[in-house]
Amino acid sequence: MPRVIHSTVSAERPPIFFLATDQAAVLHSGMNVSFGEIVAVSAGSTHHHRSWGPCHWATMSLTQEDLADVGHALVGRDLSAPTSTRPLRPAPPLMARLLKLHAAAGQLAEAAPHVLAHPEVAQSLEQALVHAMIVCLTDDASFEMRSCTRQHATILTRFEEFLAENQDRPLYLGEICTAIGVMERTLRRCCHEHLGMGPLLYLCLRRMHLTRRALISAVPETTTVATVAMDHGFWELGRFSGEYKALFGELPSASLHRPPGKRKALQSCPLALPVSETA
Numbered sequence: 001m002p003r004v005i006h007s008t009v010s011a012e013r014p015p016i017f018f019l020a021t022d023q024a025a026v027l028h029s030g031m032n033v034s035f036g037e038i039v040a041v042s043a044g045s046t047h048h049h050r051s052w053g054p055c056h057w058a059t060m061s062l063t064q065e066d067l068a069d070v071g072h073a074l075v076g077r078d079l080s081a082p083t084s085t086r087p088l089r090p091a092p093p094l095m096a097r098l099l100k101l102h103a104a105a106g107q108l109a110e111a112a113p114h115v116l117a118h119p120e121v122a123q124s125l126e127q128a129l130v131h132a133m134i135v136c137l138t139d140d141a142s143f144e145m146r147s148c149t150r151q152h153a154t155i156l157t158r159f160e161e162f163l164a165e166n167q168d169r170p171l172y173l174g175e176i177c178t179a180i181g182v183m184e185r186t187l188r189r190c191c192h193e194h195l196g197m198g199p200l201l202y203l204c205l206r207r208m209h210l211t212r213r214a215l216i217s218a219v220p221e222t223t224t225v226a227t228v229a230m231d232h233g234f235w236e237l238g239r240f241s242g243e244y245k246a247l248f249g250e251l252p253s254a255s256l257h258r259p260p261g262k263r264k265a266l267q268s269c270p271l272a273l274p275v276s277e278t279a
Contacts, residue, residue: 004050004195006160011044014081015061016133020102026051029153030194031087036095038088038136043081046157048194058102060133074134084150090136098132105129152190155182163203167210168231173200207232208247215255225252
């Protein structure tokens with residue numbers, strides 16, 4: 001299913017990100033990322049990752065201290081995490097080696113963890129992975145993120161922070177724009193660029209998913225649907241109930257009273273909701 005993921009990167013271990021199999025391109029912080037490319041992510045940054053169908057991606061990371069030490073040992077200079085997220089296009093043979101090693105590590109961890117329990121095996125695989133990662137990061141075939149993309153990513157970060165700080169009350173587009181200091185058309189452009197939808201639809205979808213998570217994890221005897229809905233900014237309870245069922249295929253009361261043994265992990269849902277948004 002199509003999905004939008006909002007994530008915050010570790011300040012101590014900023015990762016690299018890449019598609020693990022030959023698949024359709026994804027959108028990462030406004031950048032199209034294709035198979036064979038790497039995104040080097042800045043420490044402590046926040047991102048929106050959008051995919052349109054099945055997606056299998058991978059990440060790798062070193063501490064900033066280890067990255068500097070290994071870079072000096074392997075390529076003769078200190079490496080540091082990028083100050084801004086940037087995409088890279090390593091030479092195909094280098095990227096192919098990284099993909100092969102990463103896949104082998106995952107297969108061993110899943111099918112034969114006892115093999116990785118041997119220190120010699122684990123150290124050998126780790127060194128091979130680190131070497132493949134460093135040569136990809138230092139390959140010359142790279143390109144820079146556009147300045148407008150960085151600016152839009154910053155706006156989206158302020159947008160997400162404002163939504164999180166005002167989770168329990170209705171929000172209006174003019175109020176949001178004033179609070180984060182952007183014009184309405186700019187926010188709409190940023191949201192469509194990164195999220196594939198307008199800000200109000202994203203706000204509604206975000207709150208719907210948070211509400212569903214709260215309902216599934218709540219204790220039915222001490223919780224009501226109305227309380228959970230209002231805690232997440234839904235005050236028109238009849239409309240909320242209808243839109244919830246349209247999105248998740250069940251009424252909110254069914255989510256709340258799901259038997260403990262059937263409280264499955266949340267499933268990805270299409271980014272579509274029968275709500276209207278002003279153009």
